[in-house]
Amino acid sequence: MARPLDELTRPGPHEVLRGDLALVGLPGAVFTPRTGRNLPAIAFGHGWLQPVTRYRGLLRHLASWGIVVAAPATQSGPFGSSRLLAGDLRTALDVCVGVRLGVGDISVDPKKLGLAGHSTGAGCAVLAAADDDRVRAVATLAASQTRPFASEAARSCAMPGLHLAGGRDVVAPPVAHAELIARTWAGPSRLHVLPKSTHLAFAEGRHWSDLVVQGKRDSGAHKLARGLLTAFFLHHLAGVKEYGELLDKPVKGTVDTAA
Template sequence: MARKAKNLLVELSRQGPHRVLRGDLALVGMPGLVCTPESGLGLPAVAFGHGWLQPPSRYHGLLRHLASWGVVAAAPATHAGPLGSHRLLAADLQTTLDVCVGVRLGDGAISVDPGKLGLAGHSTGGGSAVLAAAANPKVRAVATLAAAQTRPFATDAARGCSMPGLHLVGGRDVVAPPVANAELIAEAWSGPAQVRTLPKASHLGFTEGRHWSGLLVAGKAESATHKAAKALLTAFFLVHLAGQRDYLPLLETPFKSADITFDNTLEDPVDQSA
């Protein structure tokens, strides 16, 4: 099992088989970024919430990676200022999913299955993803990266989340310490939840490139953190949204680079491939 999981980790850390298209959510009335496979009907979709002061472009590689494995990935660019609203970003994440479902993407060769919707986010965007998930019964899976507390509290909203949750945290994160944020969210989660600690990851390790916010927020882009996050989020959404159970061993196996530090995953993921 461990050897198979390591092979899957390597496989899913690489680009998938699909050619990726990039689009602008502004074309449908909301600023933001969307990445899709070149074609495909009934695809899963994930809306991604940016962290405090972070533009969606800092997650472009992750969005492209998900799309290369057959998942439509979109990130609204709203509420990116220092006083951005967590509650309103959560609402925009829900709107982003509605757009993915209601609009034929690409040249009409791409559609999203309304039964295969997920949410994800980094820092306060992760907290906003939890807020959005608690308010939307159509969401089937939620993943967070270095989740930070929000107002309303993500820890309170987690009690209303019965879908599977995956929470990745950084062992060197001094902005959103795991015990004070992601672990509390996971402990309050009403459905199956798992926390994985990336021991060498900082708070901004999940972002890409350089940005002026690095003067205010600790950490910087880290390739090893990107590799682990891409593989784990891809496996998580392929299993729980697309029903591709072949990738389940990766979610069940701890790694030195991504140890399981909390796990109440008692339920088997539902096979949605039928």
């Protein structure tokens, strides 16, 4: 029997460790369970002008459920390169697989890799997935188009995709961004639109960029992201079959479509 979505919004059974990617030459953060062998891992892309710290709660949450998460802190200025951030996401996956994590009690299975991101970082996750046949699943939050276009890269993404978007997002309106990416996705794809959420709904805390980027933190969006991303990655990366049924169900408070 599948766990209810509400259960997956609460912290998982693992104690979480936080590390610094800069120790291996890539600025950013990595969150891991304290121990675990052959774990799944994802690389997470930050949004435009957003520091990695604005996703700390989500990244820690995923790690508490047994998923290693690496988040590069590169290309964070107003003119950051989508191509370079996509490359850094792929490098972050290399780090997860090839670098000793924790105190040696953690290992990542190279066949259990995924990507995720928010805003332009979500678009960059799509770009990275299109060029990396190791990637088994991709999740996006308020995805923004990139240069090159994420919606075009999505045509090369045969792995499962999960997309969450805000119905009141004026920075990346879903019709031209997340919805288009989900519609052009080559593999199975599902889009959930939160009607009242804005572009920064999935970000945490406060930051000076709140003055120039539309939106504000939304606790409902955070809860939904924690639960759905946990179910999605545990199902598609860790092979926890019981979450497949949960992912196929409509989610209360959202408008969702399967492509």
